[in-house]
Amino acid sequence: MVSNMGRRPCCPKEINKGAWSREEDDTLSKYVSIHGEGKWQKVAQNAGLKRCGKSCRQRWLNYLKPGIKRGDISSDEEDMIIRLHRLLGNRWSLIAKRLPGRTDNEIKNYWNTNLSKKLKKQPISSSSSWPSCSVSIQHNHHKYGNEKTKQIVHVAPQAPRPRRLIKVVEYNKILENNNSIGSECDQGSTEETSIADFFIDIDHHHQEELMVGDDGESNSKIQKMEDHKVIVSTNSHSSSSPSHHCHLLSEKFDPNLETLLDVELKKMASFLGLEN
DNA sequence: AACGTATCCAACCGCATGGCG
DNA sequence: CCGCCATGCGGTTGGATACGT
Numbered sequence: 001m002v003s004n005m006g007r008r009p010c011c012p013k014e015i016n017k018g019a020w021s022r023e024e025d026d027t028l029s030k031y032v033s034i035h036g037e038g039k040w041q042k043v044a045q046n047a048g049l050k051r052c053g054k055s056c057r058q059r060w061l062n063y064l065k066p067g068i069k070r071g072d073i074s075s076d077e078e079d080m081i082i083r084l085h086r087l088l089g090n091r092w093s094l095i096a097k098r099l100p101g102r103t104d105n106e107i108k109n110y111w112n113t114n115l116s117k118k119l120k121k122q123p124i125s126s127s128s129s130w131p132s133c134s135v136s137i138q139h140n141h142h143k144y145g146n147e148k149t150k151q152i153v154h155v156a157p158q159a160p161r162p163r164r165l166i167k168v169v170e171y172n173k174i175l176e177n178n179n180s181i182g183s184e185c186d187q188g189s190t191e192e193t194s195i196a197d198f199f200i201d202i203d204h205h206h207q208e209e210l211m212v213g214d215d216g217e218s219n220s221k222i223q224k225m226e227d228h229k230v231i232v233s234t235n236s237h238s239s240s241s242p243s244h245h246c247h248l249l250s251e252k253f254d255p256n257l258e259t260l261l262d263v264e265l266k267k268m269a270s271f272l273g274l275e276n
Numbered sequence: 277a278a279c280g281t282a283t284c285c286a287a288c289c290g291c292a293t294g295g296c297g
Numbered sequence: 298c299c300g301c302c303a304t305g306c307g308g309t310t311g312g313a314t315a316c317g318t
Contacts, residue, residue: 017287017288018286018287018288018311018312019286019287019312019313020286020287038303038304039303040303040304041302041303041304052288053303053304054288054289054303054304054305055287055288057304057305058286058287058288059286059287062286062287063286090307090308091306091307092306092307093305093306093307104305104306104307105285105286105287105307106285106286108285108307108308109284109285109286110285112284112285112308113283113284113285114284
């Protein structure tokens, strides 16, 4: 092969490493407050920081960004982390998105240093009452100020995380199209949520869909899924803040809804080969 | 006080992913 | 379609601190 084989360094040769100084923090904060986030390589260069772009991004997102909480994880937050971890596994960024002000790195560290030990001492049995799904409240801010609220179900297979993941968004689109073509779905006050919606948290503009494995069988499975539809009535929370959905899952579980979803989700998990 | 060990957590590293030309 | 690049993510590392002997 060629002589310059190997991975190209992502950072300039002369860079600072290790802990960030106060001056570096100030420089980065000022630069981002003026120019905004993104283009981190240029941030590093233009701000005169001898740091690589990745490092700047991480420092900003984990410590400097306004609204970041540090330390003092409450028992409610801890409970939330435990539940979300059971639901989502080591997907720290997804977990962090549901804990306002907390970062994936902090949650990951907290898990590794505190919770993993705690849970080792108090293992959760497979027959425990932990939910196999969770519900969060999603607020869609539409044009002209009306807000729709939707209950989002997060499904986490207890099976190992798929090696490769594909999105189910396309499937959802197919269903939407089908519904609009002479289906029984009326456009009235009750909203219909297809089962594919259970996998999709559009809270972040489709950035964090829950996905299924692309083992080559998924497409056929998704086709068959059309027979499995679940209706979830939604309601309006005009007084709720957008961050409302981040509150504890334990408080959001409607026992009836949970039972319904649990049954349906078990069916689907079975269908997708995600049982156990 | 001195030393060894354990713990915490900020930062690093490499891989995956998505956008773009 | 392909390659490049920037960004995102999660596992790991290593320095600082706390604790035990």
